[in-house]
Amino acid sequence: GVETGAKDGVDFFIKQKLTGPIFNNFDIGSYLIYRLYPKEKVFVDGRPEAYPKSFFQETYIPMQLDKRKFELADKQYSFQTIFFSHTDQTPWAEAFLKQISQNNKWRMIYLDDFTVIYTRDKNTRLAAKRVKPTIRTDYPNLKSLIQLAHFFQNKNFDDQEIAVYQKILDINPIYCPALYNLALKLQAKNNPAFSIFADKFQKNCQ
Template sequence: MIIFSLINPHGIGGVLYPFQIFKNYGYLIVENQGVIFLQNLGFDKTLPLSHFKLVVAVLVISYILSFIFERQRFSLFYFLLVSITGFMAFFAIRHFPIFAFFALPVLAKNFNYNFFSRKITKEEMTYIFFLAGFFLFWMVFNLSLNFYQKKSLFGLGLLPGVNQSAYFLKQNKIEGPIFNNYDIGGYLIFHFFPKEKVFVDNRPEAYRVDFFEKIYKKSQSDLKSWEKLLQKYQFNIVFFSHRDYTSWGQNFLVNMIASKDFVPVFVDDYNIIFLRQNKKNDSLIKKNIKFLKKGLNW
């Protein structure tokens, strides 16, 4: 297995590369962060953090019951398996899937021992059916509510309108250079490579730590740094995912809205596009600024 692992373009570097995912990139990667850290940042509404905590709580209950009723069947191997994967998931949410993969079968085993290894009385069966019915109703109600609120997220293909911002640039034949934020880089590469180059994309390992710390973040949090960067690269387009919740990203958007150099010409549920105020873009800016002011109620 080790010999076959070495058969790759990067040799030993390719084998060891997966162990470098937690190194300091100069940029925080969401999937590498822990549950408490993300919860404190308010991500509990967009990530399944509560689901993880619920599964952990049920696991603890199942082991308490197992220890009380079926102590002789306690499996140290299964316990270590869910404990290790649980700690991995707690400290980096990218491990949620592997934790779930092991936790759910162990849960089934624990509850099977507790409730079905002995004869159940009619009274106990009544309680079981009552609790099962309650949880079934609760799950159906929550799933129905969740489906109604997020019905556009279900189905095959892409989210509605997700490509409209790229089509806007293509249809109006708008050319770069482009300044973009981290989250939208891959999207721009897909639509415009090799004709246009992105400023950054979501491959943190492809950039130096200094780039993120001294250029990327600083240009968004400090106006003077942005002006120097603008003078150097002469950006014609600022293409930004406004779902960027970083402090520097939000600060940059506020500065761009107030900027005299750039004007917003397109916005949707995902992205906002600013064009540089110049003769080349003048007609397009006038055409779209009226639409934006009306649509955004300025």
């Protein structure tokens, strides 16, 4: 569940002495409170009854769909860390993670099969410490790798996405979505190996 999935991300947050204010998504908020309160407060947690309906309709969702509204909220709250469960497949979470991954004001500093953490790119303390991003893709199971592949899609992480598809195919050589997407990625890079995976897709998945 969320508790298990977010544990490593919170451990990283604590170990690297990251700080709030935190912008987080609904799915992960309650666990962040459990691990980080009272030192850090969350933006939202998993108790819908604790927030007026207008908060979700006028603030939380629009912030993720509209870059300008996030920037306005950012000016108000001065977010220092974005902490999301990237398995959140709501349209607004998908849109937000895509745009924030391409926003040079923010740097992805942690990723696993459940959690992604961004910090401000000009966080001088982190720069002084030279904290290297931790990107975990060393999972032996399909579920974790599929979740990572989904995260990498459409976010300018082409090399990482390709590597994850290859790991998926090491486990299941005829996993159709990986064959299809890997063929497309390699073709876009003019890599002749794309035809190998395209042929496998046609033989096994059509």
